[in-house]
Each structure stands twice: as structure tokens, then as C-alpha cells.
Amino acid sequence: MNSRRAPHFIPASKRRDESAGKVRNKSWQSYRLEEDALEKPVEESVPKGSCQTMCPAREMRQRESQHRLHHYEIVLGRQRDRLPKADPLRTVKEYARPAAGKDSTNPSDLRPADVLIKTVCHLIDAIATSPELHPWTEVYCFVFDRLRAVKQDMIIQRLSGKDCVTILERSVRFLVYASYCLCGEPLGFYDPKINDNHVQENLSWLLDCYITAPTPYDNQEEFEALNLLYNLGCTQVIQRVLQLPRGLRRTPSISLALSINQAFLVRNPVRLLRLAQKLNFLQSCALHRHLPTCRRDLLLIYSHGFSSRNCRFPLEKLGELMDLDECYTTKYCQMYGVEINQENKVMFMRSAFVEPEQRKVQCLQHHNTSNEKLKLLTMGCRVHGSVTDE
Numbered sequence: 001m002n003s004r005r006a007p008h009f010i011p012a013s014k015r016r017d018e019s020a021g022k023v024r025n026k027s028w029q030s031y032r033l034e035e036d037a038l039e040k041p042v043e044e045s046v047p048k049g050s051c052q053t054m055c056p057a058r059e060m061r062q063r064e065s066q067h068r069l070h071h072y073e074i075v076l077g078r079q080r081d082r083l084p085k086a087d088p089l090r091t092v093k094e095y096a097r098p099a100a101g102k103d104s105t106n107p108s109d110l111r112p113a114d115v116l117i118k119t120v121c122h123l124i125d126a127i128a129t130s131p132e133l134h135p136w137t138e139v140y141c142f143v144f145d146r147l148r149a150v151k152q153d154m155i156i157q158r159l160s161g162k163d164c165v166t167i168l169e170r171s172v173r174f175l176v177y178a179s180y181c182l183c184g185e186p187l188g189f190y191d192p193k194i195n196d197n198h199v200q201e202n203l204s205w206l207l208d209c210y211i212t213a214p215t216p217y218d219n220q221e222e223f224e225a226l227n228l229l230y231n232l233g234c235t236q237v238i239q240r241v242l243q244l245p246r247g248l249r250r251t252p253s254i255s256l257a258l259s260i261n262q263a264f265l266v267r268n269p270v271r272l273l274r275l276a277q278k279l280n281f282l283q284s285c286a287l288h289r290h291l292p293t294c295r296r297d298l299l300l301i302y303s304h305g306f307s308s309r310n311c312r313f314p315l316e317k318l319g320e321l322m323d324l325d326e327c328y329t330t331k332y333c334q335m336y337g338v339e340i341n342q343e344n345k346v347m348f349m350r351s352a353f354v355e356p357e358q359r360k361v362q363c364l365q366h367h368n369t370s371n372e373k374l375k376l377l378t379m380g381c382r383v384h385g386s387v388t389d390e
Helices: 012-024 028-044 057-065 113-128 136-156 162-181 192-212 220-230 235-242 252-265 269-276 281-305 315-322 326-335 372-377 379-384
Strands: 345-347
Touching: 113 136, 113 162, 113 379, 136 162, 136 192, 162 192, 162 220, 162 281, 162 379, 192 220, 220 235, 220 252, 220 281, 235 252, 252 269, 252 281, 269 281, 269 315, 281 315, 281 326, 315 326, 315 345
Parallel strands: none
Antiparallel strands: none
């Protein structure tokens, strides 16, 4: 006969009551210890980068073996090798989208603030402003992708303070310049919407850094003005600037940007274009995407105001008002149906004004191309903030 007793059965309801009793009997100190244990990993979860090169060694080896090196990153003279060799001094970490199961917080893959600043300076000085690298659409794609990777490392490490501002200021300047230099390029080479999204994100982050800083930054005036010009007519941006300290709000750059916004809101394109001639190069780049609309409004207003068979308006004077060379002024008039006679006189007629298809309004065809090479050569100084005026 089996003398072993059957296991004593405990009803589920009783087990629940006992477990509930144990929970009820826990002291408040126990809860406090558990809360501290939960909070402690959160504080320690912010990773700190330890990679001292512009590209982690693991990624460099991986991209080298997979033939994924950009020719800007290959050892000079080895581009035609069967397996090109990566140059550690030129290879830059590329942007990678976050993926499930992929650890993006490994300290050996993250670059600390000083390395990120060094990386941005390399991208600007050795790539973006190099007169030997062309076409500039390829230069832009490379620099844009690597700046996204820099931004990704900043976000993961929750970078803030002076180092964060240093990186964001250079990134915004580069992206604003690209919005001017590449406008009108095919979407396969340059997408203005994607570039605009990154300008807005970086600007917003940068301006938040200015607000939360214990002491003011030297370049706040510059970027508050750029924000006003880039987002011309945006009431939220204007309201934000009007809430700035009085001394900052009355600085020359911000005062000029506010006057241009006022001219835009009241639809006074003549005043706007006249004030725009006082802007420095980067400010002109920020305003540039709004100029086609302003010039269209000017032609529309003049087509109504000077609509007469006997009225003749000098083409040269119209070019001065539109801030364009004579050949570009002629193209604008032809695009909107404004007639120009053989004596270079503009004949405005209300009934002749037409709205062209959006795809025909290409900014690239209406650039003032004088001294473009000189502007590119000095772009490095402008991005670093050492040159602000013409």
C-alpha cells in the first residue's frame, strides 16, 4: 500500500487571497525600494559615446567588405581596386534607420560631442566647400546623409548645451544654403520637402536651446532672423519673436526680418524686394524660396495698375524692382504673359496676365548667377559663422 499522501489541493481563490495578503502586508519602504529600482535604470539609460573616429571601426570594416564605401571615403588612388580600402581619416558614419533587434545605443558606435563637431567640420571644409568635388548634388547627398547620422548620435545621447548649439548652427546654415543652391533640381537629386523638414527640425531644436540656456548665445540674433525669413509670413514665428527680450528684438537683423514679414503680410512686393537687397548672403538664401511668389505678385499688381495700351514701362526699371538681371526679368514676363516690345518696354495688360503651370516656375532658371563660384569658396567661412556679410 502506497503510504504517500496525495498533494493537498489549494483552491485558486484561496491562493489569490494569500498572494493579495502578502501584497497588502508589504511595507511602504518596500514600495519605495522598488520605485527606486525602477527609476535608477532610467537615469543610467542615457548612453555615452566612446568612438573616437568619425566612423566606428565595426561599421568601417562592414561597409568595406560589402562594397558600400562612398568614393569620398576611399583611400586616394585605390578607387579602382577590387576591394577598395577605407580611409579612416575620411570615412564618416552613415545614417541608418532604427530597426527592430538592432542596438543603436552601443557606446562604441556612438561618437561623443567633440568627435561630432570634428565630423561636421570635416563635412563642411573637406566635402561641401571643396571646388574639386562635383556635381554639387552628389556632394549634398553625401553631406546630408552624414549630418543625419550626426543628429541621430546627438538624439541618442541627449546632447545639449554649447556643443549641441555648435553642431546645429552649422547644420542649419548648410541646409539653408542647399535650399538656395539646389532649388529647381530634379527630385532624383534634391527633394525640397525633405530638406525643408530637416531645416525646420534643426531650427526648432536650436531655438529651444537658446531659450533654455542660462546665458544668451552670440548667434541667437542671426538664427532668429533666419527663422523669420525662412518661414516668411508665419504668424507663430512672428509671435515667438515678438516675445523675445526688447534688446534682442530690436537688433538690426531681426528688425529687418520683421519689416520684410510685414511687407509680405500686406502684399507689398515692391517694398519687400527693396528690403531684401539689404540682406546678407545666407539671409537671402533663407528668403529665396519665397521670392517667386513675391515677383509674381508684383507682375500681377502692375498688370492691373498700369493696364493701358499707351503705357510703356522700362524693362530695366522693372528688373531693378524685381532684383533680377534683364534676361531673367524677360523670362519672368514671358512666363506670366506680360508682353515686351522691341524697344525693351513692358506693356502691362490686365487681360494678358496668365498663371503658368507650377512645374514651369523653376527657381533655378531665375538665379542671379554672378559671383556664384566666389560664394561657394567662402561658404565654409559662412557655415562656420566667421563671415556673415557680403
